[in-house]
Amino acid sequence: MIRFHNVFKSFPNGALALKDVTFHVSKGEFVFLTGHSGAGKSTIMRLLFAEQRPTQGEVRVSGFAVSSIGTTEIPRLRRRLGVVFQDFRLLEDRTAAENVAFALEVTGARRDTIPARVMRVLTQVGLAAKARAHPRELSGGEQQRVAIARALVNDPAILLADEPTGNLDERATRGVFQLLREINAGGTVVVMATHDLDLVRQAPFRTIELRDGAVVYDSTEDQQPDEALP
């Protein structure tokens, strides 16, 4: 589903964000991307949803070559992805249901199918009862669930979550994480960038650790965890 091969990413100011990153993610996997801030987690995320292109190397996501993707192809790639951020990125002037419906409306879904699809994902994330609430009326955890519902409503093959629990308390974190596990259990690939090591430790999932833009640990490669993961 995802293939990074000798990927380098440098910025116009010369800073090197990724150094020779290589990893593959197969169907059905749940992968943690860990590392300190600035280690390159977000850069990998941005390459995954083609907001940026690699300076060198190959990035393939769900059959699309991000390294050479055309502008008209980017929306097609993104419709196969769901993306969730730390800051939820909801529209404040719309209800939970409208926020979710927005993702369908702007990608040209048939209007008569929208309400049912919205309710299905809101039920899936446990927010059916709050469909008409505005973001400000929801807790952080609930807002993130709305964002996840929006990410799911187009039935993505891959869900990208960039620090999805970064703004949440422990209880909400557990709830959102549980939700992501359920989504993964349904067959969706989940890539979650996080620096919450407690969360990483309690789950039996693959972990890729980055430091200064390079992969220093990948749990599938049967290496001993670094000192960052004792």
Add this chain to the structure above:
Amino acid sequence: MRQLFREALLSFRRAPLLSGLSVTTIAFSLFTVGLFLLVAINLRMALQGLEERVEIVAFVLRGTPPETITLASQDIAAFPEIQDVEYVTEEQALGRARKELVEFRDAYRDLSVNPLPASFEIRLKEGYRNAVSAERVAKRLEGFSFIEDIRYGRDWVERLDKLRNLAGIVGLVIGAAFAAVAVVIIGVTIRLTILQRAREISIMRLVGATNRFIRGPFLLEGAVKGLFGGLLSLVLCYAGFRLFRDSNLGTLGGLVFFRPDQMGMLVLFGVALGLFGSLVSVGRHLRNV
């Protein structure tokens, strides 16, 4: 498509002040252009009236035989620039003078010898009523040995030409300047709307909306603003026209307003300005995100 219209109208509801400002600025820009066009159109009409009177008078030497006159008359009528030629005999000239110059009627009556020469009065075809053509015809007429003198109000024709050219150039320059201002203003107002909705746009991009889809409502918004601005400018132009015509300044008479197709063009121009302004603005924003 319905979604597109809904989005475009929504932007008017979201930012009524900003939208109103855009429409008004477009309207005033087009109003100025429109007023100028009106002046140009009316000036052109007036000039056409004057042009029709551009004629060449060639005076004939006394004693030229009638056969020569007849032949020459046919020759002149065959010039490509000529609409018609009229031969005015000495007697006809005197008769006209008596009729038209009432003050000198007595003086003309007592004459024993007719002092007025016979002449060819030559009118030029439309499209040849300018200084260059008049001079060319005059040069050819000088070739006839029996032509004594040629008058064609050369300075006057040339001045008329210059005036019309000047009107055209000034019109183009002022029109272009105001069109540019309108484009910039629309671009800025659309840009403000875009910034206001930056979050929405970033989410649209994130969930896989195409650039065309994102652009659509903004372009439509620009076009609709252009349309409203264009219509408003027509109203303003008409008000200005009525005011001018009904005031003392308007004693010129025969003033005309735009024809329906010209009104359509002005409104269409507004739509084009709106589209262009938003296209520039949206294009730049989508590239930067």
